[in-house]
Amino acid sequence: MVKRSLLVLASALVVAACDSAVGGESPNPGRAYIVGIDISGSRTANELDESKKLLDGLIDRLQPGDHLTLIEVYQGGREPAKQWSDSIRSPKNPKQLTGSDERRLEDFKDIARMQASILFDSARAHTILKTDIFGTLARAADYARASRNRSTTLLLLSDMMNETPDVTMTSADEIPGESWIRRLATAKRIPQLRGVCVVVAGADVSTARGAAIRDFWSKYFQAAGTTISADNYRNMISDPSEISCPASTASTGP
Amino acid sequence: MANTFSPPPTANGQVNGSRFGRNGTSDHSIASLNGNGKAPVRPAWVGRLGQYWDRYAPFRNPFAKKPDLPDDDFDAGNGVHAITKKTDYWFNRELYQLEEEAKKLATDWAEKGLPRHDVARTSVLEPEQVLGMKCLELFRQWHRRVRVKMQDHIQAASATLNKLIGESRAEVNALDATANERKHTRTQIESYQQFKEPDGVRVGYDRILKNSWGFWIFAAIVTIAEFTANFPVFRLLLPMNSTLVTLASTLGEAAESHTWLAGPLVLLQDILLHFEAFLVALIAVVILVFLGKTAGASARAIVSFSESEAPMAATTIRAHRRQHTFVFVAGLLGIASVLTFMYFARAQIAETAQSRVRSDSVSLRQALFDQQAAGTDLAKAPAATQRVKDATRTLQQHLDDAAYAETVQRINYAIVWLNIGLVLAAMTLGFVYKREDLTDRQGEHPSLKPLRKRLLALEREALGHAHAARIAMSNAVTEAGRINHLLESHPVRDWQAKQDRLQGVIPLFRGENARVRGLDPMNVIAFSQPGTIVFPQVNENEELRRPTELDQLLRELSEVEAEFARVSAYAVPTSAPSST
Numbered sequence: 001m002v003k004r005s006l007l008v009l010a011s012a013l014v015v016a017a018c019d020s021a022v023g024g025e026s027p028n029p030g031r032a033y034i035v036g037i038d039i040s041g042s043r044t045a046n047e048l049d050e051s052k053k054l055l056d057g058l059i060d061r062l063q064p065g066d067h068l069t070l071i072e073v074y075q076g077g078r079e080p081a082k083q084w085s086d087s088i089r090s091p092k093n094p095k096q097l098t099g100s101d102e103r104r105l106e107d108f109k110d111i112a113r114m115q116a117s118i119l120f121d122s123a124r125a126h127t128i129l130k131t132d133i134f135g136t137l138a139r140a141a142d143y144a145r146a147s148r149n150r151s152t153t154l155l156l157l158s159d160m161m162n163e164t165p166d167v168t169m170t171s172a173d174e175i176p177g178e179s180w181i182r183r184l185a186t187a188k189r190i191p192q193l194r195g196v197c198v199v200v201a202g203a204d205v206s207t208a209r210g211a212a213i214r215d216f217w218s219k220y221f222q223a224a225g226t227t228i229s230a231d232n233y234r235n236m237i238s239d240p241s242e243i244s245c246p247a248s249t250a251s252t253g254p
Numbered sequence: 255m256a257n258t259f260s261p262p263p264t265a266n267g268q269v270n271g272s273r274f275g276r277n278g279t280s281d282h283s284i285a286s287l288n289g290n291g292k293a294p295v296r297p298a299w300v301g302r303l304g305q306y307w308d309r310y311a312p313f314r315n316p317f318a319k320k321p322d323l324p325d326d327d328f329d330a331g332n333g334v335h336a337i338t339k340k341t342d343y344w345f346n347r348e349l350y351q352l353e354e355e356a357k358k359l360a361t362d363w364a365e366k367g368l369p370r371h372d373v374a375r376t377s378v379l380e381p382e383q384v385l386g387m388k389c390l391e392l393f394r395q396w397h398r399r400v401r402v403k404m405q406d407h408i409q410a411a412s413a414t415l416n417k418l419i420g421e422s423r424a425e426v427n428a429l430d431a432t433a434n435e436r437k438h439t440r441t442q443i444e445s446y447q448q449f450k451e452p453d454g455v456r457v458g459y460d461r462i463l464k465n466s467w468g469f470w471i472f473a474a475i476v477t478i479a480e481f482t483a484n485f486p487v488f489r490l491l492l493p494m495n496s497t498l499v500t501l502a503s504t505l506g507e508a509a510e511s512h513t514w515l516a517g518p519l520v521l522l523q524d525i526l527l528h529f530e531a532f533l534v535a536l537i538a539v540v541i542l543v544f545l546g547k548t549a550g551a552s553a554r555a556i557v558s559f560s561e562s563e564a565p566m567a568a569t570t571i572r573a574h575r576r577q578h579t580f581v582f583v584a585g586l587l588g589i590a591s592v593l594t595f596m597y598f599a600r601a602q603i604a605e606t607a608q609s610r611v612r613s614d615s616v617s618l619r620q621a622l623f624d625q626q627a628a629g630t631d632l633a634k635a636p637a638a639t640q641r642v643k644d645a646t647r648t649l650q651q652h653l654d655d656a657a658y659a660e661t662v663q664r665i666n667y668a669i670v671w672l673n674i675g676l677v678l679a680a681m682t683l684g685f686v687y688k689r690e691d692l693t694d695r696q697g698e699h700p701s702l703k704p705l706r707k708r709l710l711a712l713e714r715e716a717l718g719h720a721h722a723a724r725i726a727m728s729n730a731v732t733e734a735g736r737i738n739h740l741l742e743s744h745p746v747r748d749w750q751a752k753q754d755r756l757q758g759v760i761p762l763f764r765g766e767n768a769r770v771r772g773l774d775p776m777n778v779i780a781f782s783q784p785g786t787i788v789f790p791q792v793n794e795n796e797e798l799r800r801p802t803e804l805d806q807l808l809r810e811l812s813e814v815e816a817e818f819a820r821v822s823a824y825a826v827p828t829s830a831p832s833s834t
Contacts, residue, residue, distance in 0.1 A: 070632075084632040107643055111636045118630045 030065025038158030057240030141191030433825030546680025549585030760785035
């Protein structure tokens with residue numbers, strides 16, 4: 001009788017331990033936001049302010065379990081870009097946040113805002129002369145791959161005008177064509193963003209050059225395994241809740 | 255010859271020798287010329303100093319041989335010798351003076367050439383007649399003195415005997431009375447020992463608060479009140495680590511969402527998070543309540559029982575009270591110790607809390623410095639910012655604690671009174687919930703103890719009376735024997751020797767007269783007549799007068815002795831010898 005009781009107790013302990021170990025992974029994985037921040041000289045101070053506000057709004061909407069990655073848009077060459085990536089610990093009970101969860105969330109938001117302020121330093125904007133969108137996307141793809149099963153959103157706060165020795169989009173003529181994209185795809189030089197929701201804020205959509213650039217990036221993202229709808233390729237997003245994709249768009253691929 | 259410079263004789267007239275005084279054995283002593291050869295003459299300063307020297311001599315040799323004095327110097331006592339010794343001394347002194355006078359007269363007459371050596375005298379020579387009459391008078395005085403002194407001593411001894419018989423009779427009567435009183439006391443003791451209280455008399459008391467539920471409810475209330483009043487103090491005294499502080503803070507924020515339950519929830523969370531303080535406070539409060547309850551219960555045990563109300567349970571009551579007195583005192587000391595500790599702890603928590611605030615301020619400054627040092631470094635800035643936030647929260651928490659501690663310190667006296675009130679409540683609870691039953695009695699009647707004491711005193715008194723009676727009777731017998739001894743002593747038995755000494759005065763006169771004149775007394779015709787003094791005959795067997803009451807006294811003494819023998823057979827306690 002005693003032996004049986006001990007066996008039951010041991011089993012209960014083992015089950016509890018296993019449950020505790022599995023429970024370390026939150027049932028709600030949260031969302032992953034990868035934000036590319038472009039403060040190059042081609043962007044005006046007003047555009048930068050708008051981007052900053054949008055990013056702050058996004059940060060305010062973060063929830064426990066979310067992951068945020070801030071990447072400064074690459075300047076090309078071998079110069080590393082500033083990056084910061086962190087996540088908010090998932091709550092044990094997502095339906096009822098504890099005080100600790102809320103405190104942790106607030107701390108994260110404060111730190112994220114501070115990091116955003118550092119990245120939006122206007123003093124540094126005038127010193128950046130090159131904008132490597134492709135390099136930034138490659139790094140974003142790496143972060144997206146590490147997001148596991150989180151729904152990942154890539155927010156590009158940029159005018160999307162790449163200015164590197166290889167590709168310069170200062171004029172419509174210099175924007176690469178579809179063949180260039182296919183060549184890169186063939187060479188597997190396009191980063192894979194399958195399942196990633198891509199949102200662009202700060203791009204020029206009113207001029208012909210802007211439209212050409214938008215077409216280029218639309219094709220490019222298709223080659224990268226995702227799509228970007230016209231609604232998500234905008235000059236300004238006032239409401240952070242608009243940073244999302246329809247359920248079907250994020251999963252489409254080539 | 256004794257003079258004013260001589261040391262006073264002892265009680266028996268003996269003159270002791272000393273380093274300064276001569277013991278009379280020296281042949282060259284001038285003092286020995288007085289004829290008795292015993293009393294030495296000393297200078298005045300030697301006499302008084304000699305007494306002190308004899309008494310306090312610091313260098314006296316303890317192994318020195320005692321002076322070889324005649325036995326009668328020591329054994330004078332109360333016998334005939336002691337009585338007649340002074341008279342003998344007086345006689346010798348008077349005889350010495352008489353001899354000196356004879357020598358002086360002889361010299362005076364010799365200087366005048368008288369009596370003429372060649373002329374016969376028909377009548378008695380005048381100086382010899384004078385000396386003869388003086389000798390006769392001296393002998394008569396000696397005879398009368400000896401008899402009177404002996405008779406006086408016999409009469410005094412008779413009076414002493416009478417007094418001793420009276421004392422003996424009084425002691426025997428007192429012994430008899432004591433025996434009767436002891437008998438009465440013993441009877442009382444036996445009657446009290448057989449005393450039994452009627453059955454059904456209960457020695458004990460019931461609970462004033464009879465409801466057990468009520469007791470436990472009140473005990474819980476007192477404990478909770480005491481705990482609630484003192485836990486915050488222990489919480490401040492025993493700080494948590496930073497993790498628990500953070501957790502406590504967040505739990506407190508979370509509890510805000512529970513609206514009206516926020517208060518108890520925060521307190522509960524606070525208690526559980528400050529587990530060390532919780533344990534210490536709980537133990538202290540439980541000990542305080544326990545001590546209060548125990549002291550109250552013991553107080554009731556002390557004040558409720560009285561030996562006079564339940565005499566047969568007196569022993570049990572005393573033992574019971576003794577134990578509870580110890581518990582009561584120990585409980586009070588414990589309560590005083592705990593309350594004192596809490597008082598002083600509260601008195602210094604403000605300082606402790608302020609020191610924590612100062613420490614936290616330093617930590618916050620350091621965190622801010624680190625944050626500034628991190629600058630725009632995306633890798634370092636978040637950690638530095640997080641540290642600043644944590645330090646700020648800790649500082650805020652401790653600022654709140656410091657404010658609370660200052661408040662507690664300000665109302666420290668009030669809290670002391672609250673604690674005392676709660677302890678008194680616990681004591682009252684213990685008092686009203688105490689129940690005791692000492693019916694299983696082992697005591698005795700309260701009158702037994704004083705009676706036993708009285709009996710013991712009477713036994714001691716009886717022994718004292720018996721002892722005094724024996725001494726008085728023994729002294730009386732001794733005194734009676736002394737009277738008989740004096741009556742049969744014949745003190746004038748050596749009258750012939752005295753007369754012989756006196757007969758020498760006339761020959762001394764004649765010899766001295768002839769010597770001064772350079773003649774042989776035989777050649778002086780006037781000295782050819784016999785110079786014998788005619789003394790009256792003395793009946794040496796003449797008895798001294800027997801006191802008239804002596805026979806009566808001897809009969810009374812026998813009666814007292816018989817009475818004592820009768821009374822002592824039952825009146826003298828067993829521990830004392832029953833016979834004289």
